[in-house]
Amino acid sequence: MSKFLYASIGRKFLMSVTGIFLLLFILVHLTINLLLIFDDSGALYNEGAHFMVTNPAIKIMEPILALGFLVHIIWSLLISWENYKARPVKYKKQDLSVASSWASRNMLILGALVFVFLVIHLANFWWKIKVSGHDLLNQGLEPGADMHNTYLLVSTLFKTSWFYSLLYILGGVLLGLHVTHGFWSAFQTIGFSNKVWLNRLQTVAKVYAVVVALGFAIIPLYFMIKF
Amino acid sequence: MADKILKKLYIEVWRQNNAKAKGKFETYTIENISTGTSFLEMLDILNNDLIEKGVDPIAFDHDCREGICGTCSLYINGRPHGPDSAVTTCQLHMRKFKDGDTITIEPWRAKAFPVIKDLVVNRSAFEQILQAGGFVSVNTGGVPDGNAILISHEDAEESMDAASCIGCGACVAACKNSSAMLFVSAKVSHLAKLPQGKVEAKARARNMVAKMDELGFGGCTNTQACEAECPKSISISNIARLNREYLSARFSE
Ligand code: HEM
Numbered sequence: 134m135s136k137f138l139y140a141s142i143g144r145k146f147l148m149s150v151t152g153i154f155l156l157l158f159i160l161v162h163l164t165i166n167l168l169l170i171f172d173d174s175g176a177l178y179n180e181g182a183h184f185m186v187t188n189p190a191i192k193i194m195e196p197i198l199a200l201g202f203l204v205h206i207i208w209s210l211l212i213s214w215e216n217y218k219a220r221p222v223k224y225k226k227q228d229l230s231v232a233s234s235w236a237s238r239n240m241l242i243l244g245a246l247v248f249v250f251l252v253i254h255l256a257n258f259w260w261k262i263k264v265s266g267h268d269l270l271n272q273g274l275e276p277g278a279d280m281h282n283t284y285l286l287v288s289t290l291f292k293t294s295w296f297y298s299l300l301y302i303l304g305g306v307l308l309g310l311h312v313t314h315g316f317w318s319a320f321q322t323i324g325f326s327n328k329v330w331l332n333r334l335q336t337v338a339k340v341y342a343v344v345v346a347l348g349f350a351i352i353p354l355y356f357m358i359k360f
Numbered sequence: 361m362a363d364k365i366l367k368k369l370y371i372e373v374w375r376q377n378n379a380k381a382k383g384k385f386e387t388y389t390i391e392n393i394s395t396g397t398s399f400l401e402m403l404d405i406l407n408n409d410l411i412e413k414g415v416d417p418i419a420f421d422h423d424c425r426e427g428i429c430g431t432c433s434l435y436i437n438g439r440p441h442g443p444d445s446a447v448t449t450c451q452l453h454m455r456k457f458k459d460g461d462t463i464t465i466e467p468w469r470a471k472a473f474p475v476i477k478d479l480v481v482n483r484s485a486f487e488q489i490l491q492a493g494g495f496v497s498v499n500t501g502g503v504p505d506g507n508a509i510l511i512s513h514e515d516a517e518e519s520m521d522a523a524s525c526i527g528c529g530a531c532v533a534a535c536k537n538s539s540a541m542l543f544v545s546a547k548v549s550h551l552a553k554l555p556q557g558k559v560e561a562k563a564r565a566r567n568m569v570a571k572m573d574e575l576g577f578g579g580c581t582n583t584q585a586c587e588a589e590c591p592k593s594i595s596i597s598n599i600a601r602l603n604r605e606y607l608s609a610r611f612s613e
Pocket residue numbers: 145146148149150152153155156159205206209210212213240241242243244245246247248308311312314315316318319320322580581582
């Protein structure tokens with residue numbers, strides 16, 4: 134089995150499985166986040182956020198998600214290194230743009246940038262909610278409410294910081310680019326594709342990528358424009 | 361369309377005396393080439409010039425010169441088999457170039473395809489992959505009655521399409537990872553689609569992929585460059601099939 138996970142197709146299989154898992158997570162995450170812009174009182178989003186920190190199923194998923202990211206990232210480095218080594222002497226003149234998409238050739242860079250964003254994002258919210266705590270989390274709630282005002286923490290960041298708002302828009306776009314290729318590639322890797330399905334998957338990949346990029350970008354935009 | 365004359369071209373080419381030598385690029389000029397000349401004929405003309413000047417002619421691979429054997433190679437101006445699509449280098453013509461162009465010619469670059477001399481690389485790694493499983497070794501009996509084993513039209517077509525791979529190695533040269541997946545998938549698919557090949561399908565996929573990894577080819581990241589540059593337009597749907605065959609073989613161990 135260990136040999137399988139190190140063989141070329143085995144390595145890719147792991148990338149694909151973790152990638153599909155991350156694709157699903159992103160959809161759930163986006164759905165909850167969109168509650169931010171559908172209720173300016175914040176009650177709806179706070180309910181959602183409260184559910185996410187208290188629901189036992191979600192609690193189980195949290196370490197699995199972290200593991201998913203970890204495996205995806207470690208194997209991406211492994212794959213990229215092995216593939217780099219397969220061409221010891223590089224071409225002098227190489228024109229790859231006619232034959233392959235830009236995103237497909239830059240998955241590692243896109244992924245690494247998503248990772249940088251992820252670290253900043255976790256420091257902004259996850260760390261404050263789960264570890265350090267933050268004043269805003271306890272303000273503006275009904276007396277005796279047993280939850281955090283996560284809405285206040287998030288909306289304040291976007292209302293007050295152009296820098297972070299733009300960063301979050303960029304994060305959405307980078308993730309969108311990563312998955313324009315990643316989405317269909319993951320299915321190709323596990324063998325779920327053929328001449329007919331390839332086109333379908335590539336179309337769905339584009340739709341998914343646009344939904345994710347726009348969906349995540351619209352949230353900071355909403356707060357920047359409206360408030 | 362009447363052929364034009366390209367008055368002057370600059371040919372920048374990789375020169376390397378032998379497998380061990382350190383190579384370098386040399387630039388030669390060549391004059392009055394008709395646009396109707398094939399790319400390899402242009403190299404023949406250049407080599408004549410070089411021989412007359414007492415320079416060692418450029419070594420390059422070629423055989424049939426009609427796009428069927430897969431022997432010609434050459435990475436021309438950043439693309440395997442040059443700027444035309446779905447052709448081999450022997451089918452490429454000088455009408456694809458303009459007067460005054462600098463044409464950069466490099467050998468296939470891959471760890472598994474070491475340079476032997478100049479533009480000639482050793483592609484026996486492909487042979488080794490075939491020897492690892494690209495055959496049918498079970499006894500399939502005598503010539504069967506034409507209708508005894510029915511094969512659907514689609515299966516026959518897909519098998520034939522995969523079988524049109526000429527083993528040129530452009531897929532490896534084109535791939536940013538030097539992956540041989542398109543070649544291996546074509547060789548696995550043309551047998552996997554037929555009843556005679558099904559018997560050993562699992563072992564075949566496993567052994568050929570293991571050999572491919574062992575020889576130092578990179579892995580597939582689905583960039584699709586191979587399909588775009590393949591002279592026979594072998595589809596990456598064959599790679600999906602190879603993944604399917606390989607994974608089901610590994611999971612049913
Ligand atoms: C939420 C974030 C992410 C999602 C949804 C995601 C999704 C995916 C998917 C679906 C694939 C395709 C797998 C395949 O082709 O079989 C993929 C590939 C890849 N991912 Fe991610 N990914 C994410 C984050 C990252 C991060 C943080 C990195 C780290 C550096 C990364 C690096 C890569 C690389 C290098 C590949 C390319 C593998 C290949 O082309 O074969 N990804 N990703």
